Amino acid sequence: MTLIVCVCDYWKRRHYYNRQPVQSAAGDTGKSHKKIVRRLSLELDAIAGNYWLRELLQQKVLCHRLERDHEVQLLWLSLHPPEHDTIDYKWADMLAHTIWEHIEVEHLMSWLSTLGGGFSALGEQFERCAQTAGKISLQQLTIGLRLGDPFLQARCKLYYSISLIQCGQLRRAKRLIRAQYRFAKQHEEHDQRLVRMCLGIWLRLRFEYQERRGRRLAADNNS
Structure with a gap:
């Protein structure tokens, strides 16, 4: 199972990454069965959250560590505004x-x-x-x-x-x-x-x- 990443922004909107499409299993009787998912919740400022998300989606090392060593299936990142705004001087110059x-x-x-x-x-x-x-x-x-x-x-x-x-x-x-x-x-x-x-x-x-x-x-x- 691929680690699912959920980012909760300032307005409590949820953005999912690596989420698999829902498919109905064979012989489904129509009753909903809730599956227990091991979740890790983190509260981060937006700058740190951006680095976390890039690491999770691009490098994959952290994803594998969380899945293999801690059996985490859902990583929940709750973002809040940073204390100090940062300026990307390199991008501004470009x-x-x-x-x-x-x-x-x-x-x-x-x-x-x-x-x-x-x-x-x-x-x-x-x-x-x-x-x-x-x-x-x-x-x-x-x-x-x-x-x-x-x-x-x-x-x-x-x-x-x-x-x-x-x-x-x-x-x-x-x-x-x-x-x-x-x-x-x-x-x-x-x-x-x-x-x-x-x-x-x-x-x-x-x-x-x-x-x-x-x-x-x-x-x-x-x-």
């Missing part, structure tokens, strides 16, 4: 560093968005500026991958598709926009702007296709 890094990345993304928008506007007239805007979008995508934000990644890919359209790579842009549109429709409840971005860039792509067909027809008529 959290502060993560938050500060996130703030710096957001600041960098805003600058890249402004710079990319300027080059994208110039890309309507100069292909070299369109290529630079595409490189900026790829840098933003790298940051989005590091942050693990799929919606940010999708927006960066759509920005990159604008650069592809300006450079005349319409087929690559079409595949990219369609992929992001499928993703946007699956998560429309979380980010409706993404769907509108896809539709707006798709209209721009259709316009470029129409312009290309018009130029080809004009060239055929002149020849």
Whole structure:
């Protein structure tokens, strides 16, 4: 039998660990039979109780000692608030560093968005500026991958598709926009702007296709 651990918190709620599911025995007549369980009760503050629980669930040495040497079947841990609160300085430093890094990345993304928008506007007239805007979008995508934000990644890919359209790579842009549109429709409840971005860039792509067909027809008529 595995040692059952019960933690009773400040509000007298019980949390069981290692408890086996109850199964009805064969030939049960419906009458309840109470089985005597050897129990060990301990009153601990929450900090000590946390160490006890980690030892019991992870190391298993203490569990085996209690079961083998003392025949304990249920360990009851009643928790009460500690006299002095403790501060996890290591975790606080890690959290502060993560938050500060996130703030710096957001600041960098805003600058890249402004710079990319300027080059994208110039890309309507100069292909070299369109290529630079595409490189900026790829840098933003790298940051989005590091942050693990799929919606940010999708927006960066759509920005990159604008650069592809300006450079005349319409087929690559079409595949990219369609992929992001499928993703946007699956998560429309979380980010409706993404769907509108896809539709707006798709209209721009259709316009470029129409312009290309018009130029080809004009060239055929002149020849």
